Amino acid sequence: MGKRDFVDRVDSVDPVDGVLLVDPEQLKGKKAYVTLSCTFRYGGDDMDVLGIAFRREIYISTRQIYPPLQDKEQGILTKVQDKLLRKLGVNAYPFFFEIDVVPVETAAQIPDNLPNSVGLQPAPKDVGKHCAVEFEVKAFCAESQDAKVRKRSSVRLMIRKVQYAPENLGAAPCVETTRDFLMSDKPLHMEASLQKQTYYHGEPISVRVKISNDSNKNVRNIIISVEQIANVVLYSNDSYMKAVATEDSGDSVDSGAKLDKVYTLLPLLGNNRERRGIALDGKLKHEDTNLASSSIVKEGVLKEVLGILVSYRIVVKLIVGGIMGSSEVGVELPFQLMHPNPDTVKESELEDEVVFEEFKRTNLKGMAEDEDEGNVSPGEH
Secondary structure, three states: OOOOEEEEOOOOEOOEEEEEEOOHHHHOOOEEEEEEEEEEEOOOHHHOOOOOOOEEEEEEEEEEEEOOOOOHHHOOOOHHHHHHHHHHOOOEEEEEEEOOOOOOOOOOEOOOOOOOOEEEOOOOOOOOOOOEEEEEEEEEEEOOOOOOEEHHHEEEEEEEEEOEOOOOOOOOOEEEEEEOOOOOOOOEEEEEEEOOOEEEOOOOEEEEEEEEEOOOOEEEEEEEEEEEEEEEOOOOOEEEEEEEEEEEOOOOEOOOOEEEEEEEEOOOHHHOOOOOOOEEEOOOOOOOOOEOOOOOOOOOOOHHHOOEEEEEEEEEEEEEEOOOOOEEEEEEEEEEEEEOOOOOOOHHHHHHHOOOOOOOHHHHOOOOOOOEEOOOOOOOO
8 A cells, every 4th residue: 555544635535545466376266355444442352241342333345356356457546556566466456445436346435424543542551452443454365255254364454544734724713701700890801812723733832811900809820721622422422621731820910910921832642641531643553643633524424423523722711819719710712733734745755655564474384274253353464
């Protein structure tokens, strides 16, 4: 495959394409298939008890690749497939999954409302699978598409469905509030604003806070935080709210005084690695990840099928002192945290980007037959 990240542009999704190299002698008359699946997992493997599986197949599509259902020369090939077919030879066959129906037998229609690759960070002592949306491309050989598949007869490759920051950025968030207090003739006024709506991962976020304290109360402290809200909407509609960056300024604003100050926060996974329930972007094997990107939902799509929805907001909180004790005055600024849209990979770089996953035949010699398994949980080689 030419890449493992496939971009959801809201109105379209990158097609999933690649090449399967087969050895007809090893197949021994069996057929070769490729499956694209999207799975939502809600709990580890050890929670699959009493016949109840804490996972759900959101989408699965399987196509026969060998023997081919049509001549390879008649198919529509991507640039990556064309390069791979010329490099790998006559026993290489293309596979292709696309949103729109195209007039070839190896194409399948993928819904454009599938969730993004997102997972919830487990606790340091948790083992096994965690709550996550996962995409997988699996190749296997069997007598038929519905037959049981042995681990030694399958190979899989994890991929990700991702979203990048939109080209048309929204207006910079700005919010203000006025609070009246008992036994105070004049109010307290606060305004908070950001420089823009969308920030990139690893980019500092500057929050401007203006306070006009005409009341007879004193502002004892100003606390600014970045909160991540992760809604698990597929099963139980759980909601996880985590502060992923906090600035406890200690600043005060006395009665009759004003303040105009910019605070800077930097939400990073590196500062939240030990915290259970933080939403992360989907993780590929042997690769690190980051805080989950904001979810952009296509208009009209049922949110219940989107697995985990992620959003962010800046919360500015004033701690106001008084005779009867302290009270809080707060505002919220919603914003997006995403990756910038990377430059298009040059055609000359495509071969360097290719990812191969193959059977390790040297490890299979002399092996006893494996246990049968369904198409859902193949072995990883």
